[in-house]
Amino acid sequence: MTTFDIELLVLLPILLPLSFAILMLFAWKNLQFQRIINVVAGSTGFIVAIILFSTIYVNGIQVVAIGGWKVPFGIVLVADNFSAIMILMSGLMGFAVAFYSIVTVDTANEQHFYYPLLQILLMGVNGAFLTGDMFNLYVWFEVMLISSFVLLALGGKQEQLEGAVKYVTLNLVSSMIFLSAVGILYGMTGTLNMADLAVKVKLVENQGLVTVVAMMFLVSFGIKSAVFPLFSWLPASYHTPPVAVSALFAGLLTKVGVYTMYRVFTLIFDINNEFIGTVILIIAGFTMVTGVLGAAAQNDFRRILSFHIVSQVGYMVMALGLMTAFSFAAGIFYIVYHIVTKTNLFFISGIVERIKGTYNLDTLGGLFKKYPSVSLLFLISAFTLSGIPPFAGFWAKFTVALAGFRIEQYLIVGVSLFVGLLTLYSMTKIWNYAFWQDEKQESEVEREFYKISINRKYLLYSPSIFMTVVILLLSFFAGSAFDFAVLTGEQLANPQYYINAVLGVR
Amino acid sequence: MKSIILQTATRYLLPMLLLFSFFLLFRGHNSPGGGFVGGLVASAAYALYSIAFGVEEAKKLLRIEPVYLIATGLMLALFSGMIAFFSFDTFMTAKWSDLNFPLFGKLGTPLLFDLGVYIVVIGITLKILFTISEEVKP
Numbered sequence: 252m253t254t255f256d257i258e259l260l261v262l263l264p265i266l267l268p269l270s271f272a273i274l275m276l277f278a279w280k281n282l283q284f285q286r287i288i289n290v291v292a293g294s295t296g297f298i299v300a301i302i303l304f305s306t307i308y309v310n311g312i313q314v315v316a317i318g319g320w321k322v323p324f325g326i327v328l329v330a331d332n333f334s335a336i337m338i339l340m341s342g343l344m345g346f347a348v349a350f351y352s353i354v355t356v357d358t359a360n361e362q363h364f365y366y367p368l369l370q371i372l373l374m375g376v377n378g379a380f381l382t383g384d385m386f387n388l389y390v391w392f393e394v395m396l397i398s399s400f401v402l403l404a405l406g407g408k409q410e411q412l413e414g415a416v417k418y419v420t421l422n423l424v425s426s427m428i429f430l431s432a433v434g435i436l437y438g439m440t441g442t443l444n445m446a447d448l449a450v451k452v453k454l455v456e457n458q459g460l461v462t463v464v465a466m467m468f469l470v471s472f473g474i475k476s477a478v479f480p481l482f483s484w485l486p487a488s489y490h491t492p493p494v495a496v497s498a499l500f501a502g503l504l505t506k507v508g509v510y511t512m513y514r515v516f517t518l519i520f521d522i523n524n525e526f527i528g529t530v531i532l533i534i535a536g537f538t539m540v541t542g543v544l545g546a547a548a549q550n551d552f553r554r555i556l557s558f559h560i561v562s563q564v565g566y567m568v569m570a571l572g573l574m575t576a577f578s579f580a581a582g583i584f585y586i587v588y589h590i591v592t593k594t595n596l597f598f599i600s601g602i603v604e605r606i607k608g609t610y611n612l613d614t615l616g617g618l619f620k621k622y623p624s625v626s627l628l629f630l631i632s633a634f635t636l637s638g639i640p641p642f643a644g645f646w647a648k649f650t651v652a653l654a655g656f657r658i659e660q661y662l663i664v665g666v667s668l669f670v671g672l673l674t675l676y677s678m679t680k681i682w683n684y685a686f687w688q689d690e691k692q693e694s695e696v697e698r699e700f701y702k703i704s705i706n707r708k709y710l711l712y713s714p715s716i717f718m719t720v721v722i723l724l725l726s727f728f729a730g731s732a733f734d735f736a737v738l739t740g741e742q743l744a745n746p747q748y749y750i751n752a753v754l755g756v757r
Numbered sequence: 758m759k760s761i762i763l764q765t766a767t768r769y770l771l772p773m774l775l776l777f778s779f780f781l782l783f784r785g786h787n788s789p790g791g792g793f794v795g796g797l798v799a800s801a802a803y804a805l806y807s808i809a810f811g812v813e814e815a816k817k818l819l820r821i822e823p824v825y826l827i828a829t830g831l832m833l834a835l836f837s838g839m840i841a842f843f844s845f846d847t848f849m850t851a852k853w854s855d856l857n858f859p860l861f862g863k864l865g866t867p868l869l870f871d872l873g874v875y876i877v878v879i880g881i882t883l884k885i886l887f888t889i890s891e892e893v894k895p
Contacts, residue, residue, distance in 0.1 A: 255845045258847055258848075259842070262848050266835070266839075266848070269831070269835055270835065272831075273828050273831045273832050273835065276824055276825075276827055276828035276831070277825065277828045279824050279828075315847060315848070316847060317847060317848055317849050318847065318848070318849040318850050318851065319841075319846055319847050319850040
């Protein structure tokens with residue numbers, strides 16, 4: 252491939268969703284056309300992500316200087332291993348959600364620009380994964396947030412608006428802190444290019460102020476990735492929108508916060524800074540515990556899952572706080588496994604809702620007898636989430652714990668293992684109430700469900716089956732996946748690779 | 758509310774405001790102005806018209822559904838960035854024509870991008886305006 256081809260390939264994850272969104276806007280009245288285009292967009296996005304991933308794997312870090320401006324001055328897009336993995340995950344999500352949306356999203360929501368917004372959201376997420384410029388990162392965050400605001404409030408039910416208000420307020424506060432931190436950083440160093448920042452931040456005389464800025468970034472990304480004590484917006488909002496949106500948010504949006512946390516704290520700020528590492532570890536511990544305890548108290552399928560996102564983000568942040576190459580690798584593997592599993596659990600909650608008409612565990616029941624295949628899908632994902640071998644969740648938790656043992660952080664490892672046990676508890680709870688216990692009565696919704704054509708039922712199940720296959724692949728080929736995560740961890744632990752790739756260009 | 762003073766004034770102000778918005782758009786490349794503020798001024802013109810004559814009249818005057826404006830604007834902006842692909846340059850590399858036009862100066866892809874922004878801003882502002890001023894149907 253020529254340089255031009257590779258540059259184009261790095262740009263495509265951003266350009267494709269935008270082009271498809273424009274196409275959909277032109278046909279905004281024709282829903283059938285939009286559905287088809289959305290599936291096409293999801294598929295091409297996934298294919299491009301795979302090609303990008305393999306190209307990065309073969310050719311190493313790729314840098315694109317937008318508009319041909321010289322490197323520290325213009326905006327750059329940087330695709331390193333970590334970005335490539337995340338783009339691959341977002342491609343996977345876009346693909347699965349495209350199919351899942353067809354059956355689960357109401358016509359009224361579809362008419363209110365659901366599909367174009369979905370594509371714009373994916374564009375924002377991909378942009379945030381690819382950019383190598385702090386201010387540009389802020390812009391992608393805004394693109395992502397504004398489309399997510401609308402997606403969250405689509406339908407306009409009371410609880411949705413209630414959740415959306417919390418989500419919008421906290422995320423705007425977070426953006427404000429982020430922007431202030433970027434401003435201060437620019438004032439200190441005179442640059443916004445991340446690689447250039449990585450070099451220049453170390454030369455700043457007032458290292459105290461650098462730590463302050465680091466903490467501002469931590470708070471800002473902490474809100475976006477829902478860590479303790481800033482997570483309250485997540486359980487308040489994630490169980491309200493259409494379930495396809497929930498699944499997408501659960502899989503991708505919080506991970507963007509975690510991704511930027513990894514990026515900023517490995518690249519720009521010194522990873523050997525004891526203080527930052529300790530703060531992150533303390534936050535991680537509290538996040539894990541509060542998230543899982545919150546989940547234990549819930550009685551709604553999606554609310555339990557939402558609280559679990561919080562506790563799982565704790566593990567990812569813990570892996571970051573351990574600050575070794577191995578722990579980064581473990582964290583990356585954790586992120587990947589969690590995106591797939593959590594999305595699938597949300598998919599299944601949507602299927603259950605479709606069958607029974609409710610997410611409330613008290614009124615659910617009898618699913619195991621009537622729908623053994625759905626139960627099997629849930630069982631695999633639930634086992635994975637609670638970390639039972641041989642599923643991917645076990646390897647993810649095992650490696651994170653191992654990373655902790657290696658540098659003798661026994662306390663946080665103990666917390667993480669204990670939280671794993673509690674995760675099993677809430678998964679058992681869902682299993683007991685929704686699947687195992689006897690059915691109370693057949694609801695009106697279920698009789699409606701019988702009438703749905705078999706093709707539509709397959710369309711409803713297929714994204715979940717697809718995700719389950721991915722989980723199984725990730726479980727049984729955990730070795731090769733982890734090998735790549737180790738390479739990526741090495742890249743993150745040695746920011747010199749990234750810096751050389753960006754600043755060495757042209 | 759129909760005010761004859763406002764309606765008469767609006768008939769004169771509308772073309773003035775639209776002209777001013779073009780002025781802002783074209784001087785925006787390296788002076789204060791640009792597609793965004795130009796688009797805002799243009800949509801302010803339509804907003805004024807809708808206050809004076811009602812939303813239905815304003816929709817008639819615009820002739821086109823704002824969503825198409827949004828799509829067109831986005832497409833222009835995207836296309837302006839992609840022109841660079843034809844000469845195998847990176848996305849968004851500015852391409853300038855050698856001709857010097859009176860009034861505008863040199864034309865190039867940044868102007869096309871700004872024009873896209875201009876249209877998107879008009880589209881979005883008017884979409885919001887038309888939506889919130891619609892009466893709630895029971």
